[in-house]
Amino acid sequence: MSAIHVALLGLGTVGKGVLETIHTHQERLQFALGKPVKVTAVLVRNVNKHTIQDETILLTDQFEDLQLEKADVVIDAIVGVEPGFTYVRKAIEKGCHVITANKEMFAHHGKELMELARKHHVSIGFEATVGGGIPVIQTLRKLLNINRITKVEGVINGTSNFILTNMREKGLSFEEVLKTAQESGYAEADPTNDVEGFDAYFKALVLSHVVFGEVPKPEHTVRKGISQIKIEDINHATSLGLKYKHIAKLEKQGDVITCNVEPVLISNDHPFYSVEGVQNAVSIDADIVGNITLLGPGAGKLPTASAVIEDFLHLYQEQSLSYLKQQPLEV
Ligand SMILES: NC(=O)c1ccc[n+]([C@@H]2O[C@H](COP(=O)([O-])OP(=O)(O)OC[C@H]3O[C@@H](n4cnc5c(N)ncnc54)[C@H](OP(=O)(O)O)[C@@H]3O)[C@@H](O)[C@H]2O)c1
Known part of the structure; x- marks a missing residue:
């Protein structure tokens, strides 16, 4: 054979x-x-x-x-x-x-x-x-057979989510958590791609290809990472019942695709509120099915x-x- x-x-x-x-x-x-x-x-x-x-x-x-x-x-x-x-x-x-x-x-x-x-x-x-x-691409393609997808959001960089989770849970600074993340293999020796939002931006471009057949123009794109977030910001958010999540959001209105990759404050009614550590999540809004959220391991062998x-x-x-x-x- x-x-x-x-x-x-x-x-x-x-x-x-x-x-x-x-x-x-x-x-x-x-x-x-x-x-x-x-x-x-x-x-x-x-x-x-x-x-x-x-x-x-x-x-x-x-x-x-x-x-x-x-x-x-x-x-x-x-x-x-x-x-x-x-x-x-x-x-x-x-x-x-x-x-x-x-x-x-x-x-x-x-x-x-x-x-x-x-x-x-x-x-x-x-x-x-x-x-x-997480079977994101297959899910999007299946949905696109009949649905019109209007928005896709994701926590799609596990390293950033790991750092934000550990800052909040352990009360440590960005630099302190980054060091442990590097020691335990959750962050690269050069963490720029992850903590400055490039990795999530690249993934957002791939998603945009699949969902809208084209990528957002640079003038409709925001790309920010988490390196500027201080432990004081996180503590203040926690006291208000909020969490910082690094979110990549793609939306199409008319002919314009917008892409926002940045830290966002969310409350406990948001689907990403309980997405912690190196987990990833993707939330899809489509006209027939409504909202679908997928959750799972975003990396690893x-x-x-x-x-x-x-x-x-x-x-x-x-x-x-x-x-x-x-x-x-x-x-
Ligand atoms: N790690 C994850 O969880 C994950 C998840 C999703 C996607 N990815 C993507 O998957 C790809 C691989 O990731 P990884 O984590 O497996 O990376 P990695 O551990 O750094 O391994 C990369 C491998 O590619 C080989 N390589 C690199 N440049 C090469 C070149 N110019 N010619 C021939 N071989 C070359 C390396 O060879 P040597 O070993 O000889 O250096 C190594 O075996 C990346 O594009 C990454 O973004 C990774």
């Missing part, structure tokens, strides 16, 4: 989670797909840092070694706009389906990659770029791998559906 061949870009938190899940859930995957899934090659920056138990998997630091002409799917779990964009573009041009977790790359190039994928008759999955393990593998299954289910649609009905 032939296998579905996968080339994996990156073997960090997400890449390891994907490799592990393909191994631990091989039987389930094979049952769902009718074929085994075989990771053939893994690309990293520094091969000396890594060992892979399965000796049939090629570990390389050279993109050309991946032999994409033999791959069916490329899973992108590397960091930053480049070389991620170039690699994903080449993979699509070689006829591979792509699944990416790389939100920064996808926020910048999502639209052109989706067009390129359409041109080459392949699919591109990007569930893992927003909300880690296995939650993110779950989103990647969900995309993988969805991709093949879509393929077989479109094949069936092309077959004449026998009566």
Whole structure:
């Protein structure tokens, strides 16, 4: 029986989670797909840092070694706009389906990659770029079949939420909590992307692509982080029964899409009031269904791998559906 061949870009938190899940859930995957899934090659920056138990998997630091002409799917779990964009573009041009977790790359190039994928008759999955393990993208797409979505709001940066929660609960300053967050792996050594709102902004751009088919103009965008919030501000808010949450909000009025990524004071009737620590939440307002709020792990090895593998299954289910649609009905 032939296998579905996968080339994996990156073997960090997400890449390891994907490799592990393909191994631990091989039987389930094979049952769902009718074929085994075989990771053939893994690309990293520094091969000396890594060992892979399965000796049939090629570990390389050279993109050309991946032999994409033999791959069916490329899973992108590397960091930053480049070389991620170039690699994903080449993979699509070689006829591979792509699944990416790389939100920064996808926020910048999502639209052109989706067009390129359409041109080459392949699919591109990007569930893992927003909300880690929460199935945000699939939910939005399902709703959009019939609903008009008017607003999407999210606590979509776990590091910021972790810091705000710990400042409030422990009475510590931003700097003190950031240091513990870095020590315990909840924040990067350079935390700028998270605490200045860039990460949430990139995710908001991806959501905007999905919901409105375009991104907000810079003049309709606000991007602020949490680094200016003082413990005195938090204590004062607490005394009034309020909490600071770092919220990314997308709204469309007429032809204008607005994007506000900033700390917001909320009261206990807000759906994000009890979203604490590294949890993420996304709230969707749609004209027929009303409000839906999704809550769950916004990052981490296995939650993110779950989103990647969900995309993988969805991709093949879509393929077989479109094949069936092309077959004449026998009566
Ligand atoms: N971590 C999460 O929970 C999470 C959740 C959702 C989405 N994401 C996104 O998923 C992606 C991966 O995140 P991560 O946390 O797994 O990152 P990570 O732990 O830093 O791992 C990144 C991996 O990519 C490899 N890599 C980086 N640049 C490369 C290059 N130029 N060429 C070849 N390989 C390269 C690294 O190789 P070396 O190991 O040799 O350095 C490493 O194995 C990022 O785009 C991130 O934004 C992460």
